[in-house]
């Protein structure tokens with residue numbers, strides 16, 4: 006696993022100015038640095054030299070200016086839930102914690118938008134707007150911050166119906182590396198005015214600027230919701246059902262796949278009694294009649310593919326229990342091997358290729374020397390593999406990296422991507438060239454250089470060096 010580079014100590018003048026401005030909000034305490042340099046990725050902790058808590062745009066501007074002047078690495082930090090080593094301080098520097106910038110600034114119910122500070126979390130936002138009859142659908146398994154979700158172009162179980170952050174961010178306010186403030190986008194539903202800077206920053210993983218405000222879309226809470234689960238004799242018939250459901254254009258709210266191991270782990274962790282075979286978990290949103298029609302059409306498709314026991318969860322508490330269990334599937338999976346370190350990876354392929362990609366991946370993993378689970382937001386062609394590794398075994402780490410490589414090569418050969426939602430961080434950096442090619446990668450480097458000429462923003466991430 007990658008180790009931390011030898012870091013340049015923070016310059017004295019920088020330290021003095023940060024301490025003078027931020028007082029107790031600037032910390033070099035090891036516990037604080039450890040918290041900000043440890044994540045859910047398979048990498049060991051890589052600590053920043055200091056952590057600063059921002060509470061305003063002016064704070065962020067000042068930190069950026071000082072880091073820019075003194076060439077100090079600056080790593081934006083939201084909720085720290087990213088999975089691919091995004092927040093690790095590979096070159097030391099300052100972790101800029103935005104979690105205290107957590108005000109909901111404006112709910113615009115008429116236009117169905119909300120403007121938030123970056124530290125607002127998705128659960129906090131939905132709690133805040135509950136009485137408006139609207140909701141924000143993007144739901145990564147963790148209670149991530151909106152700033153972090155913009156920065157990773159996150160999605161989750163609802164993306165099949167409502168899209169990912171890419172489709173749901175209308176406008177941003179961004180502090181650039183030199184401390185300037187840039188506004189992107191508008192509150193209008195569409196625009197063809199110039200380059201789409203909102204999309205440029207959405208998914209830039211803290212490497213191009215610091216998102217200090219985001220305006221995102223909201224949706225009416227569905228009049229009626231129902232959920233169902235269906236078991237399958239094998240993985241292929243489950244995934245084939247999803248392909249047909251998508252090809253028929255059935256507007257499912259959510260469709261999630263769990264392999265047998267993921268179901269077993271969920272039963273143990275969430276005290277459920279799901280049948281331990283490959284499973285699809287559905288949710289339907291719409292009018293009462295519409296929901297029943299969608300569900301019936303889906304039931305027919307699953308039955309024609311060998312689906313068994315199509316079971317309803319109509320009551321809100323049954324539904325919540327099922328989806329809470331699904332959202333806890335990551336933590337459930339880890340319990341299959343107590344003390345393990347999880348290496349989680351996701352790929353996304355065109356839906357027509359999904360069954361082939363998932364079955365070949367499962368065949369590969371069946372031969373692995375460690376346990377694994379497969380979960381998927383399969384309606385999007387996106388699935389996740391979690392490999393449960395002995396943290397002290399370099400052999401298992403190397404084996405998991407070989408399997409990860411084969412998985413990515415498989416997805417790319419099917420015209421897919423090395424990550425559908427988790428992002429690049431450190432772990433997927435080596436696949437950027439294969440996915441994008443040298444010309445696109447050079448263009449990305451040029452953009453990075455224009456926006457961050459001193460290379461201070463989350464350095465050592467996302468873009469692999471260009472071949473000389």
Ligand SMILES: Cc1cc2nc3c(=O)[nH]c(=O)nc-3n(C[C@H](O)[C@H](O)[C@H](O)COP(=O)(O)OP(=O)(O)OC[C@H]3O[C@@H](n4cnc5c(N)ncnc54)[C@H](O)[C@@H]3O)c2cc1C
Nearest residue numbers: 083084085086087091145146149150152153156160211216
């Ligand atoms: C159990 C579990 C389940 C998950 N399930 C999903 C899932 O279903 N779908 C999914 O997409 N992800 C999932 N994730 C991953 C994670 O939740 C997302 O990547 C999330 O978007 C990260 O948000 P965060 O606030 O935690 O960001 P952080 O981890 O703090 O940061 C992530 C990256 O964004 C940058 N960043 C953070 N805030 C800002 C900002 N304001 N401006 C600029 N850059 C910033 C950081 O520098 C870093 O590069 C899951 C994670 C866990 C632990």
